[in-house]
Amino acid sequence: MPAVRRTRIPSGTAALLVVILVAAQPAWADPGRDHSATIATGVTLSADPSAVSAGDTVTLSGATTPATSGESVEIRDAVGAVVTTATTAGDGSFQTTFVPAGGVSLHAVWQGVQSPPVDIDVQAVVTVHVANVRLFDTALVSGTALPVRPGATVTVQLLRAGKVVATRSPAQNSTGAFRATFTINDPGGFRARAAFGADDLLEGTRTTDQRTTPLPKMHTGTENDFALLLEQRLVALDYHLVGVNRSFDYRTGDAVLAFRKVQGMARTNSVTPSVWRALASPRSLPLVSTGSGFHIEIDQKRQVLATVQSGVVQAIIHVSTGKPSTPTSDGTFHVYRKIAGYSPHSLYYPSYFDGLRAIHGWPDVPTYAASHGCTRVPYWTAKWIFSLAKIGT
Numbered sequence: 001m002p003a004v005r006r007t008r009i010p011s012g013t014a015a016l017l018v019v020i021l022v023a024a025q026p027a028w029a030d031p032g033r034d035h036s037a038t039i040a041t042g043v044t045l046s047a048d049p050s051a052v053s054a055g056d057t058v059t060l061s062g063a064t065t066p067a068t069s070g071e072s073v074e075i076r077d078a079v080g081a082v083v084t085t086a087t088t089a090g091d092g093s094f095q096t097t098f099v100p101a102g103g104v105s106l107h108a109v110w111q112g113v114q115s116p117p118v119d120i121d122v123q124a125v126v127t128v129h130v131a132n133v134r135l136f137d138t139a140l141v142s143g144t145a146l147p148v149r150p151g152a153t154v155t156v157q158l159l160r161a162g163k164v165v166a167t168r169s170p171a172q173n174s175t176g177a178f179r180a181t182f183t184i185n186d187p188g189g190f191r192a193r194a195a196f197g198a199d200d201l202l203e204g205t206r207t208t209d210q211r212t213t214p215l216p217k218m219h220t221g222t223e224n225d226f227a228l229l230l231e232q233r234l235v236a237l238d239y240h241l242v243g244v245n246r247s248f249d250y251r252t253g254d255a256v257l258a259f260r261k262v263q264g265m266a267r268t269n270s271v272t273p274s275v276w277r278a279l280a281s282p283r284s285l286p287l288v289s290t291g292s293g294f295h296i297e298i299d300q301k302r303q304v305l306a307t308v309q310s311g312v313v314q315a316i317i318h319v320s321t322g323k324p325s326t327p328t329s330d331g332t333f334h335v336y337r338k339i340a341g342y343s344p345h346s347l348y349y350p351s352y353f354d355g356l357r358a359i360h361g362w363p364d365v366p367t368y369a370a371s372h373g374c375t376r377v378p379y380w381t382a383k384w385i386f387s388l389a390k391i392g393t
Contacts, residue, residue, distance in 0.1 A: 040065060043073065045108035045115040054125045054146040054201070058098050060086070064110050067092030074109045078117070101147050102200035122147075124204030126154070130192040133184060133211035134226070135276055136233045141168075141180045143206070145196035148176035155195045156180040159207075160188050186280050187213045215273035222248040230271060233279050234259060240315040240381060254378050257367065258318035261302045267367035285313055296359075296385075296393060298375050300328060303368065305359070305375065307388055317381050320365045322357075322373040329354060329373075335393045338386065347374065349382040351389035359385055 044062040052058055060075055071088040075096065083106065086094035098106075103122050108115040128143035145154050153169040156178070168180035184190065189210045197203030216226050227248040234255045235241050241255040253269030260267055262285050263278045285304065288297055290311030297306045300321050307314045322328035333353040343350050348361030357373045361382025370376075377385055 041111060041113055043108045043110040043113055043115045045075070045106065045118055047106065047118045047120050050119065051121040051123070052100065053123050054101075054204070055099065058100060058120055059095060060084070060098055060106070060108075061093065061095040062108050062115060063094065064088055064092040071110060075106055076109055076114075078105045102198065103202070104200070121202055122200070123202035124196040124198075126194045126196050126204045126206040128156070128192055128194040128206045128208055130190070130208045130211060133190050133213055134229060135184055135187050135213045135215065135280065136229045137184055137225075139182045139184050139190070139192075141182065141192040141194070143178060143194050144176045145172055145178060145194070145204070146176055147201075148172065148174070149198070150174050152196070152198065154178045157193045157195075158182045159191045159193060160186065184213060187215060187277055189213075215276040216271075217273070218248055218271040220248055220250060220253050220269065227252065230279075231255070237279070237282055238313050238315055240317045240384070242380070251378075251380055254318050254365075254381075258304050258316050261304050261318060261367075262316065267303075285316060287311065287313070294388075294393065296389060298328070298359075300330065300369065305377065305385070307385075317377060317385070318365065318367075319359075320362075320367075320371055320376045321369045322371050323369050326372040328357060328369075328371070328375060335389045335391055338389070338391065340386070348379060349386040350374075351386055351393075359389060 042065040046061055048059045064071060064073065067090070069088055069090040073086045073088060073094050074082050075084045075086065075098065076082050084096050084098050086096040088094045100120050100122050103120060105117045105119050107117045125146040126143060128141060131140045133139050139158070141156050150172055152172050154172060156168045156170060157164045158166045166182050168182070170178040170180045172178055189212045191208050191210050193205060193207040195203055195205040218226060218230065223246050225246060228244070228246045230248070231241055231244045231252055235244060237259070239255040239258050241251055243249065243251055256271060256275070257267060257269045260275070263283050265274070265278065285299065285306055287308060289295060292310045294309050297308055298319065298321065299306070303319055303321065304316050305319045306316045335351045335353050337352040339350050342348055347358055350358035350360035352358040359375045359377060361379045362376040363379065365376045365378050
């Protein structure tokens with residue numbers, strides 16, 4: 001409101017009131033102050049979302065003050081490297097997208113002014129698969145981990161009944177893929193778990209569905225991968241077998257029979273789930289002699305023969321010794337005579353150790369003691385044991 005100034009009229013003068021209106025001086029017109037205009041300059045930045053999975057896109061947006069169109073705004077990381085740029089609209093706003101390779105702190109820079117930083121967290125993404133979960137097989141665990149960092153290791157674990165039984169640390173290849181193998185030594189339900197993380201990554205994990213080891217029934221004539229796994233396991237346990245392949249033949253059956261005898265199981269040559277479980281946790285064959293050198297032991301209780309080197313079983317086969325009316329004597333003997341071929345009594349490749357008693361091949365080798373005192377072995381093993389049973393053995 002205008003100021004009012006009053007002036008007194010000297011006495012004797014006609015009465016007259018004069019009112020002079022004087023405009024008030026604004027504060028900025030104060031001669032003692034700086035009257036230049038001050039306009040604040042600034043820039044903001046926000047990230048949406050601020051936490052993503054590897055490979056996801058983040059939207060970066062903000063605005064400049066004052067609002068200026070067509071201005072370039074740089075988005076920089078913590079060390080000042082430009083990761084992307086944006087251009088302002090008429091209201092000073094800007095927006096751009098960015099795919100972070102890892103956790104990062106960003107700020108916007110415009111006309112030498114920078115925004116407060118925004119942090120973006122990145123979680124690794126993992127896929128995992130498991131195949132060949134079969135007893136005594138090699139399970140293959142494969143998958144991918146993102147972001148791709150060739151040479152970086154992924155932690156891969158094999159779990160049985162929820163417990164970690166083995167761990168591997170394969171490296172990513174150029175596409176982020178990884179592979180690891182595990183030997184399945186026990187029956188049961190298995191899962192594979194993969195995890196990947198780093199200082200700038202939140203760990204990502206993935207676990208497969210449970211895969212249970214099959215325990216298939218098998219018999220002579222079966223041809224599949226399980227027959228091969230069975231034969232390989234029998235050989236690993238020192239049961240004599242040749243022709244290891246995908247075919248369950250008579251030789252496989254003889255090896256299974258020898259295994260069943262040692263385990264105290266029913267004396268058949270078929271495979272059942274109980275046989276698979278026994279193969280995973282087998283009983284060993286007890287020995288009479290554990291001295292140095294080579295010898296042969298014939299276990300009449302179990303009806304098996306074992307070749308032994310310095311107290312260690314080398315191979316086991318199924319045999320049939322003397323029946324009760326014509327028993328094979330217990331004791332320690334030495335091979336004193338051998339015939340390459342058939343003897344006069346049709347013994348095939350006999351190695352004599354006690355009078356006319358010999359280890360020899362025979363067409364019929366039952367699961368029990370049935371001979372006339374000799375130790376019968378399957379025909380296909382006769383030459384093999386003949387070659388080992390040298391004179392004096």
